[in-house]
Amino acid sequence: MTIAKAKTTIPLDAPQEMLSQILSHLVDDHGMVFRAKGATGHVFEQDGYRVEFDLRPGKLEVNLQAPGENAMQFSKEGMVHHVAEFDPLLAERIRWQGITQEAGVAPQNFRLLTVLNSEVLFEGMQRVTLHYPDIATLAAQGLHLRLILPRHPSRTPVWPVMGANGAPVWPKGADELHARYVTLKNIRPETEEVDIDVVRHGSGLISQWAQNAIAGQKIGAMGPVGISALPSASSYFLAADGTGLPAVAQLLARLPEGAVGDVVAALPRGVSYRDYLPKTKLRVHALPPAEFETAVLGHAQALTDDGLGYAFFAGEFQNAQQLRGHFKSALGMDKTRQICTAYWRRD
Structure with a gap:
């Protein structure tokens, strides 16, 4: 894997305030989990991506790492947008060391x-x-x-x-x-x-x-x-409506051969999960698409307990919130052991 790196230093009158706002946004809205790095640093690492913040007098230093220049383009764009949430003019003034691309040309990715x-x-x-x-x-x-x-x-x-x-x-x-x-x-x-x-x-x-x-x-x-595989775990629970089915299929194909657990998938009657999902030892429970939104939480509650290793959900916003709450509150699973992503939102 080719590792791409980029760095920017953002001059600020109150760098701690800006860092606190960005961290809260990334943790609360994007589910990112940071660990402390010394007294003033914070680091996120996952799937070959790394985001590192360091406070300096009068400035905030940001170091990014990604699995290739293509992925780095998303990382830089994301960081600019996160800063823009709180200071659009400051976001316009960001300049990156490391990988550079001339303004006015098509994005590398x-x-x-x-x-x-x-x-x-x-x-x-x-x-x-x-x-x-x-x-x-x-x-x-x-x-x-x-x-x-x-x-x-x-x-x-x-x-x-x-x-x-x-x-x-x-x-x-x-x-x-x-x-x-x-x-x-x-x-x-x-x-x-x-x-x-x-x-x-x-x-x-x-x-x-x-x-x-x-x-x-x-x-x-x-x-x-984005995500390329789920982390190693003792067992898995995966669920998705039609929008998330392709992701579940890809993730199942990347699980270890002996992986166990359950899958809840929205599939029309008459369509066999074997025709769409890869061969797996996880038990597959197919729900008609029209019933999925009202039934998926009940299936998650019935099929999981506090021994579950890792959970993944992709689908409607309210379902994502419901399942995230179940895994967190009922099963005590933090953000390192679950991903519940809204692929769309009703209305």
Whole structure:
């Protein structure tokens, strides 16, 4: 794995106040777990990523590490956005040492992907196959892909360019872009092809694009990035509605051969989990998609106890909150032993 590093020093009148705000945001809103580094430092490490804060007189020093330059672009962009939550002008003035990219050019992690095929995989799920240049070298950097298309589909795309602060500059007004994360369900590096599975519904721009995609069409993408495997644990509980099914499939494929536990998956009647999920020793409980939101918490309560090693959920916002509360309050699992992520929010 190629390790990429970047560093910035942010001048501040009150660096401790800014650091406290950023840490609270990353812990409370993003579930990141930091450990202390000396008297004034804080470090987060996971899946090849590292975020390190150090207080200095009149400034805050930030060191980033990521599994490759592609992933580093997301890390720098994220840090700029976190600072902007509290001081947008300060975020504009951030400058990075280490990896640098000229302002005004396409982001290093941006690619134009080409549609090869689009088909209904099963009721409620559309599969789009894309040609993905360089996926053979990028696949190890994560499971998630940020797809990008014009908010107004009739517009000719104006793609983002790099800003001097390390974050992309996105077009505004009539050229505004729409970006959403999807999971790479299947990766075929030998042919530079990937499959993405998108839930079919009426209003989402990415869903509409997937249902209407035809061979030869182009779509912008940044990635891949994010989680690539679950940590080693004595047992597992994984649950997902349709939006999270591709992630569960990928994570199951990466578990140790002898892994045990339970999976709760939203699948239409008549669709066998064996046709979608990889072979696993975990017990799979299929729920009809229409029943999943109301039933998943009850299944989690019935199938888990305080001996559970690790939990993963991907789906609707309220479900994510419910399951996170169950794992934390009933089972005493901290953020190092669970990930409950909202892939969408009702209404």
